[in-house]
Amino acid sequence: MQIYPSSITGNGFAAGGSVLEHKFGQGDPYTLGVEEEYMLLDAESFDLVQHIDTVLASIAGHELEEQIRPELMQSVLEIATPVCRTAGDVDRELRKLREYVTSVAKGQKLRVGSSGTHPFSHFERQRITARDRYRALVDQLQYVARRELIFGLHIHVAVDDPDKAVQVVNGLLVELPPLLALSANSPFWRGEATGLASTRQMVFAAFPRSGPPPRFRDYNDYAEVVGQLEKTGCIADYTHIWWDIRPHPRLGTVEIRVCDAVSRVEHAVGLAAYCQALVKDYCERYDRGEEIASYHRILTSENKWLAARYGLEAPLMDLKAGSRNRVPVAQLVRRRLGELEPHARDLGSEAELEGVRDILDKGNGADRQLRVYNANRDIVEVVREIADATEAAAVGSGT
Numbered sequence: 001m002q003i004y005p006s007s008i009t010g011n012g013f014a015a016g017g018s019v020l021e022h023k024f025g026q027g028d029p030y031t032l033g034v035e036e037e038y039m040l041l042d043a044e045s046f047d048l049v050q051h052i053d054t055v056l057a058s059i060a061g062h063e064l065e066e067q068i069r070p071e072l073m074q075s076v077l078e079i080a081t082p083v084c085r086t087a088g089d090v091d092r093e094l095r096k097l098r099e100y101v102t103s104v105a106k107g108q109k110l111r112v113g114s115s116g117t118h119p120f121s122h123f124e125r126q127r128i129t130a131r132d133r134y135r136a137l138v139d140q141l142q143y144v145a146r147r148e149l150i151f152g153l154h155i156h157v158a159v160d161d162p163d164k165a166v167q168v169v170n171g172l173l174v175e176l177p178p179l180l181a182l183s184a185n186s187p188f189w190r191g192e193a194t195g196l197a198s199t200r201q202m203v204f205a206a207f208p209r210s211g212p213p214p215r216f217r218d219y220n221d222y223a224e225v226v227g228q229l230e231k232t233g234c235i236a237d238y239t240h241i242w243w244d245i246r247p248h249p250r251l252g253t254v255e256i257r258v259c260d261a262v263s264r265v266e267h268a269v270g271l272a273a274y275c276q277a278l279v280k281d282y283c284e285r286y287d288r289g290e291e292i293a294s295y296h297r298i299l300t301s302e303n304k305w306l307a308a309r310y311g312l313e314a315p316l317m318d319l320k321a322g323s324r325n326r327v328p329v330a331q332l333v334r335r336r337l338g339e340l341e342p343h344a345r346d347l348g349s350e351a352e353l354e355g356v357r358d359i360l361d362k363g364n365g366a367d368r369q370l371r372v373y374n375a376n377r378d379i380v381e382v383v384r385e386i387a388d389a390t391e392a393a394a395v396g397s398g399t
Helices: 052-059 087-107 132-141 162-183 199-204 219-231 265-287 297-313 329-347 351-362 365-376 379-391
Strands: 032-042 068-070 076-080 110-113 152-158 245-248 253-260 315-317 326-328
Touching: 032 087, 032 265, 032 379, 052 068, 052 076, 052 087, 076 087, 087 110, 087 265, 087 351, 087 379, 110 379, 152 265, 162 219, 162 245, 162 253, 162 265, 162 297, 162 329, 162 351, 199 253, 199 297, 253 265, 265 329, 265 351, 297 315, 297 329, 297 365, 315 329, 326 329, 329 351, 365 379
Parallel strands: none
Antiparallel strands: 032 076, 032 110, 032 152, 068 076, 152 253, 245 253, 315 326
């Protein structure tokens, strides 16, 4: 099965030229791929454990082996779905993967959890995975890489033209703060409540080439920038550009990377359906010859900060309406859902948008973590709840 990988090798350039090779248009538009990063937890203490090699050895030869991979830290496990046509397909594949990973972990007396940060573990105690890519990353970035004990949800949506993909990325910049507010799931860091809904965003902000991308005129403009970074040895390939959203030429997708890892599978599926409908909306605007609206970087970045700080309570600038007032992010999302419903219906993913409405009605992961903590000030209980919610995704059933 084809999988959307999180990293590639090779420079991706045509021999003797500066054009970045791509696969935009080589597959069906709007197909989906989702990656989730999980914490490996001790079943009793709920602290992180350095057991990725043990887990990988346990899955050797299984049909899902190629969809389960290591990450920078030995306490992190990444899964990736195959290419999916609908959000319903994503739901089925994520449940299958979560159930399998949970069963493997249980056999090793471990638990798994999906959250933007581990609420109390320290990065100093984590070991780096023994892979050349990760050793090189730590050698280059030093402390910045060693403290990157964070977990994300990445959503790929296929686009059928490279210039269109770049314009879709430009258009989606204004959509990133609401996506962050919906997914925010990291209110703790090193055992302390940070006052942030997404601490993960603040940790990752130290990485070079992170945050919102600049706007590019077209695909050639993007390829020239990537080419300059590669040719001068600043990066090995374009996957070392860690923007909140980026074109992924080798896969022919737009990759949305701003989201925290979420605990409940229906919320991950809802976010995938939401992103798929967003991409379709901007693609069709491009096809109609409409100008994709752009906003000053400082305005979209301010909205992103507000989303990371306040989550679903964030008072965002309503840039699309040109309002002088700020409005609750939940209001913006509900309005956007109404606009996206016809697209989701066309894509066969309308039912899965209920996952987004559930977040709006019941709160995001950060809200739930804080509710558990405030009940008795037991931070271990917070991690237990994360693990319970993550592992509840039995195939074919609700959570």
